[in-house]
Amino acid sequence: MFSKLVLIGAGVSGAALTAQTMVQPLPQSHPAQRQSWPPRGLDQVVPTKTAPQTVQPTPQATYDPLVATIDTWKRLQQSDSWPFFDYANFLLAHPGWPGESGRRLAAEAVLDSGATSPALVARFFERFPPTSGAGRARYAEALMALGRTGEAQEQARLAWRRGPLRPTDEAKPITGFPGAIGPADHDARMDALLWEGATSAAQRQLALVSPGRRALYAARLAFRTRAVDASSYDAAVQPADRDDAGYIADRAQWLRNGGSSPAARSYLAQPRRTLTPPADVEAWYEVLLANARGAAADRQYQVAYDIARQIDDAYPSGTDVSTRPYGERDDYTSLAWLAGQTARRNLSRPRDAAYMYARYAGGSRTPQTQSKGFYWAGRASEAAGDGAAAQNYYAQAAQWPDLYYGQLASERMGRAIPRVAAGAPAPVDPAVRDAFFRRGVVRATRLLGQLGRTADQSLFVRQIANDAKSASDHALAAELAGQINRPDLRVMVGRSASLNGHVALVGTGYPTLPTNGAAAANFTMVHA
Known part of the structure; x- marks a missing residue:
């Protein structure tokens, strides 16, 4: 399967603690740089004759x-x-x-x-x-x-x-x-090896698979290795096995790698009756995506749409795609978006476009993608003459008034765009607060700032943002952001609050900077 590097960011926000609760910085010197106490010669200090006094011991630096x-x-x-x-x-x-x-x-x-x-x-x-x-x-x-x-x-x-x-x-x-x-385990291993492209191990494994599946796996192995007699192995595959996702993917890639991209695309665009789900959903989607994009680039819009729209049969019925691993979600939403755009812009099929835009929104965890999908589902529904569906989609997009597509959706409904402001956080139970600030990650975050290790601290800041789930998590992370002077943590908290449904805390993700003097007239540019 194609390798994928994924960068995932998250965020947290915060409000400063009162002066009474501010933690004072520790000494900035590294332990290796500290001198012993008392300094050399201090124990030899002699009181003056005119003012006898006792030398007080100097407190030792805390490690x-x-x-x-x-x-x-x-x-x-x-x-x-x-x-x-x-x-x-x-x-x-x-x-x-x-x-x-x-x-x-x-x-x-x-x-x-x-x-x-x-x-x-x-x-x-x-x-x-x-x-x-x-x-x-x-x-x-x-x-x-x-x-x-x-x-x-x-x-x-x-x-x-x-x-x-x-x-x-x-x-x-x-x-x-x-x-x-057992036999089923041998078959499952062979399937996994082929999805991984581990053809040498698959060659050794072939002798162990069940007789009823051997023709299928032999054909897939021939496709993967581009064997000269792959067509002969293909002809031996039973009709019931031709709906196997691994067989379809390997055969399509064999056609494509052999210079028959149009044939591979047409093959993937065929309606599928029932699909034996792929062991590697991400790899399956990447085969579909590569061929759908190729078809769209060659202006084969119907073929591109027919490939990209067939995304839900990779999972059991009722699967919530938004809970799946990022790599799967990313490819799923890419296919849904391609299908929606192709249906709306190239095929003049707004009703089909609305359905695919809704799939795009439903396959994501992020408010940015969800609001975008619901907004365009609303626009496509309007074009299809379904005003009620359009209003419903706009309302779903508008639940994120701090985001671009949420604001566009509010405008389409004739609503004023609400102001996003940082409200006062709800009180946090003292025991919950104490447990949060005793966490090793939180203590390390504070200490790294005191030691001047900002780059390392940033990794801990992101970890705190990623870990925030409850309302108290976000409120306390916001407090921490104020204590350690990390407004970027507040931005992360605001995004995380939106992701986790804590609408009242979203405004904390928009910290403001002092705009005195000449900057007072340029508030927008300062915060752009």
Whole structure:
């Protein structure tokens, strides 16, 4: 499948604490730079004869042990090759710190055997479920070493079904966990290997698949390897298997890679009766998207629309696409937008366009995308003569009055655009407040600012923004933003509040700067 780099940002906002609750900065010197106390020679001070006095001891500079924890975090972020125990012990002691997902992957990659310190390995994976086949294999080994045979067999089975494994691991789920792997698991592994493009492993796996699926997998492997006799393998596929998403995707890519892009597009544009859902939804969507975009670029608008509109059969009925992983959502909304735009602008089918714009909105978690989709669904419904549907879509877009398309929707309904202002946050329970400010991530954020490590602090600021879910989370993050003088955190909080449905806190995401003197007449430009 095509690789995808995703940058995901989030945000938080805040209000300053009162002077009585402001935390005073710690000394700015690094521990390594501090001199011992008392300074050399201070203990030799002699009182004058005219004014006898006692020298008071100078208070020793306070060292916060959190500095060492932050330095350990920094060290672990800088390499994927530290021992597993370094990653595991830190993550277990400090869950939720920035970069956690990457350190989990690193921990799984460097662990050679789960049978080494199995108690720690099991505890790590119980807290942080494996994200790779190698991780599941190590978890299985740890569980087996602890005598938890049934759980070990289940993890070995899941590792096998996931697809690619290290060459040294490939035989272990079968030989090391007798009875764990069945025929359905062999088929699932073959499917996963083909979606991953792991053709060498798939060649070895082909002999293990069930007889009823062997022709399907042999054809897919031939497509993937561009075998000269791929057509012969294709002819042997049973009709029931021709609705398999993996078969359709691999055959389309084989046609496209062989210089038959028009044939690949026409093939994908055909109406599908029932689809065997893809094991890798993101990879499936990327095949559709590449061919739909190619068709649109060549002005094959009907073909582009017919490819892009067939997006919902990748999931079981009733699936909320907005809860799916980002890569899937991103491709889903790209296909829905392409279909909507093509139907409205090139095919003069506004009713179909409205449906696809609504799918675009429903496949996203972000208010920016949702408001855009609902607004254009309203415009398309208007063009189709369905005023009631248009008003309904506009109303859904207008629930975000701070966003461009929310404001356009309000105008289409004849409503005044409401003013977005930062209201007073609701009172927060003292126990909730105390727990928030005691969190390691929050304490580290404050300390990094006092140490002048702004770049590292920014990572923690974003983490706090990403973690905010409840109204109190957002209100307290807003307070923190004021305390540490990070107005960007307030912007993030405002966006996060909008994302999580806390409309009353959205206004905190629009901090204002002092505009005295000459700047007073340029408020708009200062805040642009």
